[in-house]
Amino acid sequence: MTTPVRFGVVGLGEIYQLAHHLAFQRAAGLEAVVVCDLDQDVATRTAQSLGAEAGTDYRRLLDDERIQAVDLVLPHHLHYKIAREFLEAGKHVLIEKPMTVGAADARELVALAADKGLKFTVNENTRFVPAYQATLDAVTSGEVGDVTLVRTLISGNEFGRLGNPSLWKGRQDGSGGGTIIDAGAHSFYLLKWMFGEVASLRALSERLVDVSQVEDWSVVAGRMRSGALFSVESTFTSGGPWNERLEVHGTEGLIVVDQHQNPPAMIFRGKRDHAGSPLPGTTYEPGTWKYNSIAAGVESFARSIADDEPTAVSPEDGAYAVHVIELAYQSVASGSAVTA
Ligand SMILES: NC(=O)c1ccc[n+]([C@@H]2O[C@H](COP(=O)([O-])OP(=O)(O)OC[C@H]3O[C@@H](n4cnc5c(N)ncnc54)[C@H](O)[C@@H]3O)[C@@H](O)[C@H]2O)c1
Structure with missing residues (x-):
């Protein structure tokens, strides 16, 4: 031992x-x-x-x-x-x-x-979610063809913490931002881990929780160096439990991962495959997948x-996610597209 x-x-x-x-x-x-x-x-x-x-x-x-x-x-x-x-x-x-x-x-x-x-x-933790690992295996073995669009949605219920100005979460000097840095950290890492680097992006953000200083909704969209398009949406004002959704659209098929759906990871092979099939090795654990x-x-x-x-998560990829977060905030501030 x-x-x-x-x-x-x-x-x-x-x-x-x-x-x-x-x-x-x-x-x-x-x-x-x-x-x-x-x-x-x-x-x-x-x-x-x-x-x-x-x-x-x-x-x-x-x-x-x-x-x-x-x-x-x-x-x-x-x-x-x-x-x-x-x-x-x-x-x-x-x-x-x-x-x-x-x-x-x-x-x-x-x-x-x-x-x-x-x-x-x-x-x-995205690196250790079985549904994402199964997605990467399927994409790498060509099951959806060439990837054309990667779309993520992260939704969380942060009304309580963003509504309390004494907590770090809703303060710019505590969190450094809202959904773009906090939820985006997951999606930008996932994009890099699975699909490579971002070439250009454009970002939008809004705030619904008045007393908070940080954005609680954002969309960051653009193009990967591979040529695929991406869209990363995050909200902290969803009354539901935390959820993460990933769609990988390709020339031959589509993968949808959604932790609220059972089974959580489905592949649709071609235009007429309406029923789809579960990706192997993924189990429905809506309350615990994230913690595990x-x-x-x-x-x-x-x-x-x-x-x-x-380390399984390369430190360079962790740092790269922060780089993309910075680019997204530059785009919000300037209102224009940013080239990476
Ligand atoms: N991987 C994920 O899915 C995930 C989910 C939630 C949070 N997080 C991350 O985890 C981190 C913590 O988030 P959280 O929601 O647990 O926050 P939290 O506010 O609930 O916990 C932070 C803790 O740090 C303690 N603390 C603050 N300053 C300290 C100091 N100087 N010395 C010792 N303790 C100190 C606080 O007392 C508090 O207990 C953040 O980086 C957050 O983004 C990751």
Whole structure:
């Protein structure tokens, strides 16, 4: 049996509790040594459930020699600063999306980790969703022909958090933006992972939640370098549960992934295939697919450290998503198309 990779965790809020915690509970190849949050009660409760130590000051983890790696699950404006401190301290770093708020910061962290021989990447959970993996397999084996249009829709219910001005989510200085950075981080990574680089784009955004400072609806559309078109739409004012939809249109067929549909991934082969067929290996898990994919991302990162293999999510692709996010905000500000 291999020795578990020893982690410190910083940030024990909503998505830690719903998703990352599963990985530390399962403890398959990893273990939480110290868990840290500004909120002492949350830290204590979480630590007790894992048999770990609790902390409120992440700086105490920097020179803790028991800790090999950190899982950072923090508000966006802290990503760059805290990831950098841990890389400087010689720890492997897994960070939640978006890698950073600015693309230059993301590139700097990727270079710093490479210089130091450390693993560093973003915990981009789309990479671990079985329906997306099955989609990539089908596209790569030519099942839809040449891809003509990739369309994503992410819809979430963030009325509560955007409506509370004291929280980071709805503040420009906390999140760095709204749907484009927050949901777009997933879609722009997915586009790069599956279909390559963006050539040009145009972006639109709107805000419905008055007290928030950030956009809660956006569409970013354009052309990939492959020649395919894309459209990435996101909203945070959907009363339903979080959902992600992906359509891949090709010259020979269509794939539709929708976590609210059962089965979640269908392929339609040709003009007359109205019924379609499920893509293999995808199961209907509307309430848990996202959390399981996030926990799988933590476990995969631990394996990449244990085996000294490249991370499944390439850090360059994580940084590239931030680059596209920046281009999209440039397009919103200028009202024109932007060439990548
Ligand atoms: N992969 C996904 O699908 C997914 C889903 C939701 C959120 N996220 C990402 O996860 C991150 C966290 O989001 P969240 O919704 O859990 O936010 P959250 O506000 O619920 O949790 C953040 C936690 O960080 C703690 N914190 C803040 N500053 C700290 C510090 N200096 N030291 C220690 N703890 C500190 C807060 O007390 C809070 O508990 C964000 O990057 C977000 O975009 C990813």
